[in-house]
Amino acid sequence: MTDYRRGFESLRQELHEPALPVSGQLPDWLSGTLIRNGPAQFEVGDQDYNHWFDGHAMLHAFRVGEGAVAYRNRFVASKSRQEALEQGEIARSEFATDPCRSIFGRVMSLFTPAPTDNASINVARLDNAYVALTETPLPVRFDPETLETVGAVAFEDEVDVDTSTAHPHVEPDTGRLLSYAASFGRPSVYKILEGSSEERARTVMARLEVDRPRYMHSFGMTERYVVLSEWPLVVNPLDLLLRGEPFIENFEWQPERGTRFRVVRKRDGAEVATCHAEAAFGFHHVNAFERGEEVVCDVVTYPDASIIDDLYLDRLRSDAPTPGTGHLRRYRLPLAGGTATSTRQSDERLELPRIHEGRATGRPYQYVYGVGTQNVGDFTDQIVKLEVETGAAATWQEAGTYPGEPVFVPHPDGTDEDAGVLLSVVLDPTAEQSFLLVLDAASLEERARAPVPHAIPFGFHGQFFGGAGA
């Protein structure tokens, strides 16, 4: 396979390469480890996982410093993976895959639900713990040096939730960690959680009861507020318990409900505004900030939720693939509530958006970086930088290669918001390998690249841990 579809084939090899070959010049100030997460095994025995989000999580670490790059990759030893390998078949319910169960097994599963701990979406550092995250509230701790799995984080609190975002926010000034979670039942409840580590129990900062919960992959945060964007992808919570379908297949697209934004004040958890907009769907909030009597909320959106269907593996491996990218949409949410207006900020396609988090989160900002699509039908074939106010775009592209999420790392003495580099893992199917690409974030010119001896399947998210022990 010499096109992007190589990125949806399994990688089973685990490597440690102390010194990758490096071409170009790594910035002398760049020191730390990029740790990325994503699925790497899409079948067990003769069973296939259904969806890109379902494959077994694998961590990839690129340690950069003193002009050199070391690489290591390792599967997350989740219970979901271990049970599947032991049994020779899919063992736990994933986002869009359920194990084959006997009738007895299905009945039993109502009483002993085993949500997946296949933490394939993101990584984070919670206090001193490095964790892999997915959308069940079971972060898996790992050793940042060896990538060996330590085990599930045992929360010492009374917080009871069924799902949890893989995109927590860190307040730039306080370091406080905020997360979105949901519990399904009567009533179902959205919860904003503060803190989530072994050392520090979580507390519920806000709770909002809801009759028909919606699927939300991420949320927005300003200096004073959090924003829940309720796309009209809706679930009857009883269906989650009783229908026996994979998680996401219980959700229904009900565009007549429109999109509802819930603006919640961090100080006291009060919902201060509820705003409405036309139906849309998004995975990723880019950023949000306060401006006068409104909250500006930037999201990568799609006209509807069919993007979830487009990311089933049989579709991704077919001859009718998805671009895999949406568009930057800016919502203006009146703090008095009511109708939210929105505009598409750019015609350039975008996904896996990243910003200068330490500086821009929750504040007015200039730039978003992400993957893009130059040739529709060629999946994500370029890196995009957008000026969020004007929509002006710059791109990096190399024919026949497929970049992943670009992680922005700021120059330690930088004054401009784009002073720094972007780190992206780029798939080169023809060469049967991926490479770490270092781009100057201001110019999108290549600074360096370091090829890895194997092709890395398309992943989701990663973080750069500056000066970390990894």
Ligand SMILES: [Fe+2]
């Ligand atoms: Fe995500």
